[in-house]
Amino acid sequence: MKTTIYDVARAAGVSITTVSRVINNTGRISGKTRQKVMNVMKEMAYTPNVHAAALTGKRTNMIALVAPDISNPFYGELAKSIEERADELGFQMMICSTDYDPKKETKYFSVLKQKKVDGIIFATGIENHGSMSALEEIASEQIPLAMISQDKPLLPMDIVVMDDVRGGYEAAKHLLSLGHTNIACIVGDGSTTGEKNRIKGFRQAMEEAGVPVDESLIIPTRFSLESGKEEAGKLLDRNAPTAIFAFNDVLACAAIQAARIRGIKVPDDLSIIGFDNTILAEMAAPPLTTVAQPIKDMGRSVIELLAEAIEGKRKTKQKIVLPPELVVRLSTAPLKT
Amino acid sequence: MKTTIYDVARAAGVSITTVSRVINNTGRISGKTRQKVMNVMKEMAYTPNVHAAALTGKRTNMIALVAPDISNPFYGELAKSIEERADELGFQMMICSTDYDPKKETKYFSVLKQKKVDGIIFATGIENHGSMSALEEIASEQIPLAMISQDKPLLPMDIVVMDDVRGGYEAAKHLLSLGHTNIACIVGDGSTTGEKNRIKGFRQAMEEAGVPVDESLIIPTRFSLESGKEEAGKLLDRNAPTAIFAFNDVLACAAIQAARIRGIKVPDDLSIIGFDNTILAEMAAPPLTTVAQPIKDMGRSVIELLAEAIEGKRKTKQKIVLPPELVVRLSTAPLKT
DNA sequence: CTGTTAGCGCTTTCAC
DNA sequence: GTGAAAGCGCTAACAG
Secondary structure, three states, X not given: OOOOHHHHHHHHOOOHHHHHHHHHXXXXXXXXXXXXXXXXXXXXXXXXXXXXXXXXXXXXXXXXXEEOOXXXXXXXXXXXXXXXXXXXXXXXXXXXXXXXXXXXXHHHHHHHHHHOOOEEEEOOOOOOHHHXXXXXXXXXXXXXXXXXXXXXXOOOOEEEEEXXXXXXXXXXXXXXXXXXXXXXXXXXXXXXXXHHHHHHHHHHHHHHOOOOOOHHHEEOOOOOHHHHHHHHHHXXXXXXXXXXXXXXXXXXXXXXXXXXXXXXXXXXXXXXXXXXXXXXXXXXXXXXXXXXXXXXXXXXXXXXXXXXXXXXXOOOOXXXXXXXXXXXXXXXXXXXX | OOOOHHHHXXXXXXXXXXHHHHHHOOOOOOHHHHHHHHHHXXXXXXXXXXXXXXXXXXXXXXXXXXXXXXXXXXXXXXXXXXXXXXXXXXXXXXXEEOOOOHHHHHXXXXXXXXXXXXEEEEOOOOOOHHHXXXXXXXXXXXXXXXXXXXXXXXXXXXXXXXXXXXXXXXXXXXXXXXXXXXXXXXXXXOOOHHHHXXXXXXXXXXXXXXXXXXXXXXXXXXXXXXXXXXXHHHHHHHOOOOEEEEOOHHXXXXXXXXXXXXXXXXXXXXXXXXXXXXXXXXXXXXXXXXXXXXXXXXXXXXXXXXXXXXXXXXXXOOEEEEOOEEEOOOOOOOOOO
């Protein structure tokens, strides 16, 4: 049967308080009693009941990651890097996949409140107004919050983002340095700040180089492979850019496929640069040159920030901006003359 | 502040027992009181404390998914499908990423015991002997266990797997039907039952077609992109198979890359078929023909099996074998004559 | 240094 | 139909 602290106390001939003390390493106990208790615990294979502890106000060591879709490699890698560091810090992670569904979002917030998680990391914007009240209740209970890869908190929380302006800038710079000037951008719906910033950086680099931006070459998509393939196809049929800057790796893969169908060689006839540096970038043929988000660092940073907040080491909110890194592979090449 | 069941009871002018009853929908209460209590709960934004409930023996509604690496698209998609159905069934999911590390495995088992999760799903073999005792303790507490995509339980548990023999068979059959006979297999280290079964199915189809299997064309790898690229490259330099059966999509992508470097056209000069049908299959250029694992169905099935076990609806263990499905895309083509 | 005791918030007999 | 009261397993004053 389930052994409780009482069983251990009895077997060790001490009070439950003493056992509790050695478990939590609090108060002062003689090395002898501590040893004895530890031995008994081991023998009985005793593990404290987390719920009972939580009930008295102790931490649950559970954090939640709210993400739209963990089957998306970007979020999958983010989840992994967070989990890794969380584990080192003694936290377990619960996954709340919202699937871009406001109802699931709201539902999860309610669950998170009941479960008394120690902290919550949002890898998704909080789009839904209905969720706000639920979230405010959580916030009112002083549960630390953090946001990653997004920058519209709505509530005070720690933030970790990448420098998207610089990311867009570096992508353009790379293409420019290869001699390209006829550059198209395959973007999303333009709604996120990340996207806006990438465009901003792109324009900035173009301007510095004295190359005018052809607005008709900025192609919106629904951020999906299908949509990307379709739009890239139209673009390729209509114009003949010598380079494409895709706003994520999926879109870059879409562009490669669209080019392939049309017999356009990448990178010989068309250079393509992606964004994110997910596993797709390595897997693509040709392997993708891409602007890497420092996913690992971002993950580590949020959970560390959150852990600090949970431990009450810091009361002010922090924002960390990490730099992107250009990863050159084989999908970009000098402009043929 | 945190509202408790007492606050609700007071505000509604009833006892906590009554409130508890309407929360859990147990016992008999007049519609009137029920309504009143419900209203008060809503007004006060009351949510019951899960830990207190768990302490009295109620379920925690938390299940754990033990997987080696959620950043791997296969496990990511599996996790997603499980999470989706789990959510519908009222369970939340905790992710235990073992990273192929026996120490993490053992550590997690201990945590899972403390947290009193309602059930555990293994998407990883239980390799580690040190973990076994920890796991046995969990099992001894009657916590339902299930295994997905693996078939070496070590302990009684529900199992959901795909029919790998048939998968290998279908892959070979497809290639054969396209006229290929000179077929290479890019495999892993041969350790898993899944792999063995795929080879078995492959041989079976070859035999039925009366085509001898060239053992030197069965190439082991470390299952990584790098390793796959290297081995596929050597193979292509040495022999000239007209088709390759890669044992997962990553290895298939590796083969595409190796071919591309050598100017070998896929599928014109070389057909490649993958396995799993992860997102990589769609993203590849050309898009991969592959043997699809029914990831969604597998995910749904395990969690449903587990839920039944948790609810005590069934005491016997079950094993579900799902069929693979051939997904034809553009990486395979008829043998040029 | 160690033990007693009062909760934490909820479920569940057992009475009424 | 409703309530009083006894725990569930643990932590944290408060005593000694």
